[in-house]
Amino acid sequence: MKKLINKPEDVVTEALQGIAAAHPDLVRVHTNPNFLVRADAPVQGKAALVSGGGSGHEPMHGGFVGMGMLDAACPGEVFTSPTPDQMLEATKAVNGGAGVVHIVKNYTGDVMNFDMAAEMARGEGIEVESVLVDDDVAVQDSLYTAGRRGVGTTVLMEKIAGAAAEERRALKEVAEIARHVNSNGRSMGMALTSCTVPAAGKPTFEIGDDEMEIGIGIHGEPGRQRMKLKPVHEIVEMMAVAVVEDIPYAKGDEVLAFVNGMGGTPLIELYVVYNEVNKFLEGRGVKITRNLIGSYITSLEMAGFSITLLKLDDELTKLWDAPVKTPALRWGV
Amino acid sequence: MKKLINKPEDVVTEALQGIAAAHPDLVRVHTNPNFLVRADAPVQGKAALVSGGGSGHEPMHGGFVGMGMLDAACPGEVFTSPTPDQMLEATKAVNGGAGVVHIVKNYTGDVMNFDMAAEMARGEGIEVESVLVDDDVAVQDSLYTAGRRGVGTTVLMEKIAGAAAEERRALKEVAEIARHVNSNGRSMGMALTSCTVPAAGKPTFEIGDDEMEIGIGIHGEPGRQRMKLKPVHEIVEMMAVAVVEDIPYAKGDEVLAFVNGMGGTPLIELYVVYNEVNKFLEGRGVKITRNLIGSYITSLEMAGFSITLLKLDDELTKLWDAPVKTPALRWGV
Numbered sequence: 001m002k003k004l005i006n007k008p009e010d011v012v013t014e015a016l017q018g019i020a021a022a023h024p025d026l027v028r029v030h031t032n033p034n035f036l037v038r039a040d041a042p043v044q045g046k047a048a049l050v051s052g053g054g055s056g057h058e059p060m061h062g063g064f065v066g067m068g069m070l071d072a073a074c075p076g077e078v079f080t081s082p083t084p085d086q087m088l089e090a091t092k093a094v095n096g097g098a099g100v101v102h103i104v105k106n107y108t109g110d111v112m113n114f115d116m117a118a119e120m121a122r123g124e125g126i127e128v129e130s131v132l133v134d135d136d137v138a139v140q141d142s143l144y145t146a147g148r149r150g151v152g153t154t155v156l157m158e159k160i161a162g163a164a165a166e167e168r169r170a171l172k173e174v175a176e177i178a179r180h181v182n183s184n185g186r187s188m189g190m191a192l193t194s195c196t197v198p199a200a201g202k203p204t205f206e207i208g209d210d211e212m213e214i215g216i217g218i219h220g221e222p223g224r225q226r227m228k229l230k231p232v233h234e235i236v237e238m239m240a241v242a243v244v245e246d247i248p249y250a251k252g253d254e255v256l257a258f259v260n261g262m263g264g265t266p267l268i269e270l271y272v273v274y275n276e277v278n279k280f281l282e283g284r285g286v287k288i289t290r291n292l293i294g295s296y297i298t299s300l301e302m303a304g305f306s307i308t309l310l311k312l313d314d315e316l317t318k319l320w321d322a323p324v325k326t327p328a329l330r331w332g333v
Numbered sequence: 334m335k336k337l338i339n340k341p342e343d344v345v346t347e348a349l350q351g352i353a354a355a356h357p358d359l360v361r362v363h364t365n366p367n368f369l370v371r372a373d374a375p376v377q378g379k380a381a382l383v384s385g386g387g388s389g390h391e392p393m394h395g396g397f398v399g400m401g402m403l404d405a406a407c408p409g410e411v412f413t414s415p416t417p418d419q420m421l422e423a424t425k426a427v428n429g430g431a432g433v434v435h436i437v438k439n440y441t442g443d444v445m446n447f448d449m450a451a452e453m454a455r456g457e458g459i460e461v462e463s464v465l466v467d468d469d470v471a472v473q474d475s476l477y478t479a480g481r482r483g484v485g486t487t488v489l490m491e492k493i494a495g496a497a498a499e500e501r502r503a504l505k506e507v508a509e510i511a512r513h514v515n516s517n518g519r520s521m522g523m524a525l526t527s528c529t530v531p532a533a534g535k536p537t538f539e540i541g542d543d544e545m546e547i548g549i550g551i552h553g554e555p556g557r558q559r560m561k562l563k564p565v566h567e568i569v570e571m572m573a574v575a576v577v578e579d580i581p582y583a584k585g586d587e588v589l590a591f592v593n594g595m596g597g598t599p600l601i602e603l604y605v606v607y608n609e610v611n612k613f614l615e616g617r618g619v620k621i622t623r624n625l626i627g628s629y630i631t632s633l634e635m636a637g638f639s640i641t642l643l644k645l646d647d648e649l650t651k652l653w654d655a656p657v658k659t660p661a662l663r664w665g666v
Contacts, residue, residue, distance in 0.1 A: 002525040002542070004602040004638060006564045011605060018604030021611040022624050058600040192335040209335070231339045264597040266634050267391040269337040271351030272344060278354040291355050295628075300599050303634060305337060330664055 001201045003301075008198035012055045012077055019062055023327045026066045033083065035090035036065045037072045047171040048072070048094035049162055051103040051154070052087060053110055054079040056197070057218060060155060060297045063328030069162035070326070071100075078197050078300070079219045081109030087117030091126060099127035099171035101178060103157060105150030106134035129175035133157060135185045135308065137246045138215030138223050149217050152260050152308030153185030155296050156320070159329065163322035177319070181310065186246045188239045189306035190223070191216040191262060195299050214238060218262075218299045232269075236276035236307070243309050244284065251285030256320060258291070258308040263298035265305055270294065273305055281309075290320055296328065334534045336634075341531035345388045345410055352395055356660045359399045366416065368423035369398045370405045380504040381405070381427035382495055384436040384487070385420060386443055387412040389530070390551060393488060393630045396661030402495035403659070404433075411530050411633070412552045414442030420450030424459060432460030432504035434511060436491060438483030439467040462508035466490060468520045468641065470579045471548030471556050482550050485593050485641030486518030488629050489653075492662065496655035510652070514643065519579045521572045522639030523556070524549040524595060528632050547571060551595075551632045565602075569609035569640070576642050577617065584618030589653060591624070591641035596631035598638055603627065606638050614642075623653055629661065 005011050012034070019036065020029035027036045035052070042048065051061045052074025061073035071094035076082035091100045100121065104114045111132070118128040133150030136142075142149050161178040169177075191213045194203035204220035207213060212235070215223025249255075259274045261267070274293050281288055289312060297306070310316070323332030338344050345367070352369065353362035360369045368385070375381065384394045385407030394406035404427035409415035424433045433454065437447045444465070451461040466483030469475075475482050494511035502510075524546045527536035537553035540546060545568070548556025582588075592607045594600070607626050614621055622645060630639070643649070656665030 002545075002562060002636065004525070004565045004568070004598065004606055006566055006605070011601065014608050015601045015604040018606070018608035018611070018626075021621075022604070022607055022626055055601060056599075058604070063600070192337070212335075229335060232337045233339055235337070263599040264634060264636070265337065266389075266596040266631060267396070267628070268344065268348045268388060268633070271348040271355070271391070272339070273337055273351070274355055275347050275351035278351070288354075293351075293355055295600070298599060300601070301597060301636060303335065303597070332666070333664075 001196050003198060005198060011198050012075060026325065026327055033086040033089050035072055035074045035086050036062045037090065037093050038066050041071055041094045042096035044096040045098050046096050046168055047098045047165045047174045048096060048100045049103060049158065049165055050087065050090050050094060050100055051158060052082045053105050054081060056300045057297050059328035064158050064326050066326035068166050068322060068324035069158050069329065078199065081107065081113050084113045084116040084120065087114055088120045091117060091121045091128065095126050099129065101161065101171065101175050102128060102130045103154065103178060104130055104132050105154055106132050106147055107144045108146065109144065127171055129171055131175050131178040133182055135182060135187045137186050137242050138188050142217055143221040144219065151189060151218055152187040152258055152297055152306050153182060153310065156185055156256065156258060156308065156310050157181040159324060160316055160319040163319040166322065184311040185308060186243045187306055187308040188243050189216050189262065189304060190214045190235060190239060191302050191304035193264060193303040194220060195302040216304065218297060220299060232272055233276050236273060236280055239307050240277060240280045243307055247311065249286050249311065253286050254289040254312045255281065255286050256290040256310040256312055257288045259293045260297055260306045260308065261295035262302040262304040263295055264301040264303040265295065270305060277307060290317065334529050336531060338531060344531050345408060352660065359658065359660055366419040366422050368405055368407045368419050369395045370423065370426050371399050374404055374427045375429040377429040378431050379429050379501055380431045380498045380507045381429060381433045382436060382491065382498055383420065383423050383427060383433055384491060385415045386438050387414060389633045390630050392661035397491050397659050399659030401499050401655060401657035402491050402662065411532065414440065414446050417446045417449040417453065420447055421453045424450060424454045424461065428459050434494065434504065434508050435461060435463045436487065436511060437463055437465050438487055439465050439480055440477045440482065441479060442477065460504055462504055464508050464511040466515055468515060468518045470519050470575050471521050475550055476554040477552065484522060484551055485520040485591055485630055485639050486515060486643065489518055489589065489591060489641065489643050490514040492657060493649055493652045496652040499655065517644040518641060519576045520639055520641040521576050522549050522595065522637060523547045523568060523572060524635050524637035526597060526636040527553060528635040549637065551630060553632060565605055566609050569606060569613055572640050573610060573613045576640055580644065582617065582619050586619050587622040587645045588614065588619050589623040589643040589645055590621045592626045593630055593639045593641065594628035595635040595637040596628055597634040597636040598628065603638060610640060623650065
């Protein structure tokens with residue numbers, strides 16, 4: 001196992017220490033239980049957004065804490081759900097009296113633990129709305145999931161719902177906007193290589209030198225098909241067809257195209273992918289009016305990418321464009 | 334060779350097409366010869382900044398074209414210098430009457446070609462200042478270099494000199510600030526894995542499953558030492574000592590710490606590295622007042638990192654903080 005770490009059991013803690021040291025202007029890090037909150041939390045009168053999940057997907061979620069996006073993130077161990085007490089303490093820390101939205105990726109452990117945390121928070125008088133992300137069109141059920149997995153749309157939801165909360169919209173309205181993002185967002189991923197969980201010390205799965213896996217999950221869960229490597233225009237075609245045909249698109253529709261690296265993919269390849277996605281959508285008469293290109297929801301050092309398409313309307317576009325100031329996404333300020 | 338590409342010979346062109354499609358608000362892409370200019374180029378009365386070099390180091394340099402940073406970037410083939418005609422055409426395209434600064438990383442091909450381009454541009458009446466970056470403390474001469482290689486400080490120079498140019502400072506003053514950045518910046522890199530140039534189809538060098546290379550260059554040039562993998566605190570100590578002792582530092586000095594991923598390194602590991610760099614500098618009484626953490630000057634899919642330390646003064650800090658709006662770096666706007 002080749003990793004830039006000290007001991008496998010200290011990776012998450014030491015990365016959090018690094019974030020705390022690097023971004024004191026943006027976030028505060030709480031340990032035992034582990035969570036990050038935006039530096040000015042709690043923001044009085046604002047609906048707060050809390051997300052979380054296993055570590056190993058950085059910058060998600062900790063890199064998205066700050067003005068205009070998340071109020072708190074709860075990092076679990078690598079590829080392991082955070083615990084209900086992390087989520088509860090984060091929820092209490094960021095509640096500014098206007099309630100808290102939990103953004104939950106659809107994995108069994110995350111769903112169960114966020115449900116428990118929400119119940120406990122409600123028992124302490126905090127209004128909580130839970131929003132599920134289940135945007136991965138690759139497979140219906142998966143290794144850690146009943147239903148579809150939650151993947152790239154999570155990033156877009158955190159940005160857009162965060163902007164709505166920043167406008168001081170009411171809790172239920174922020175949750176509705178988040179659910180609207182989930183309805184309009186679809187994703188699919190692929191991998192060229194596996195990845196190694198530090199505590200495991202060996203690759204999550206084996207894959208041949210000439211093979212790729214189409215429809216992979218962000219924890220290396222099996223996808224739709226293992227096949228020989230193909231030129232990227234064929235790979236994009238396979239994935240984009242599945243993504244774009246999962247919800248109705250009409251000619252002239254506007255879309256946010258998110259080309260995401262899985263952690264070990266160089267940026268030059270992501271731009272080659274984006275070029276193919278752009279050509280594919282042009283061919284269907286769908287217009288990319290916003291985009292995001294980079295490694296934002298990753299699987300440790302896995303090489304590969306995912307495509308997320310979010311069908312836009314004026315409100316989603318406006319909220320996407322709103323200022324954001326987090327360690328990983330920043331514009332307008 | 335596992336890459337998200339169509340044909341090896343089309344990678345650079347197709348990545349440029351991807352950039353053109355993704356960022357028309359920020360950059361315009363010119364082909365044959367290949368270069369990118371900021372969308373509003375030429376900016377009248379502003380000293381213009383042009384850089385360039387082999388591709389495979391993305392987002393450097395094309396991702397740094399835009400307001401507050403570069404006016405143009407010239408991408409060569411992967412790990413191959415761009416040609417003088419690219420540099421000349423880019424120089425002519427961005428000259429707004431106040432002259433052009435060439436930011437040149439110290440590699441023999443780049444230096445020779447930028448020298449020729451500068452001569453030709455002067456022949457056409459354009460004032461050109463050339464600034465060399467040679468910040469890599471690892472080795473004195475290298476595979477493609479007489480003297481030290483130009484690495485991470487390039488990114489910081491492009492940001493800081495770009496801010497000075499944006500303030501409409503005179504050409505020679507912008508060049509002086511860039512040289513001051515080079516004087517104050519030092520770097521060193523390391524690799525866990527090799528990388529594969531698409532046209533070569535096989536790894537640039539071989540490295541054992543339990544080995545790392547300390548002092549590696551950004552094209553896989555040999556470093557100081559091949560050794561067994563160590564805990565990251567030992568790796569950082571080795572590298573940071575070499576970087577920080579190359580120029581005089583006194584207790585209380587302020588520094589910009591840039592922890593850079595080589596392309597295949599997950600962000601969680603870069604934060605673990607940053608945590609070690611921070612502890613190391615605290616131990617020496619040097620204060621990190623600014624930082625940059627991410628993959629900004631890369632070597633295709635190589636896993637590894639580099640540390641760049643830039644000793645700050647008030648002016649450098651102010652210029653670093655100035656607004657920037659490029660595909661890869663953005664704040665303040």
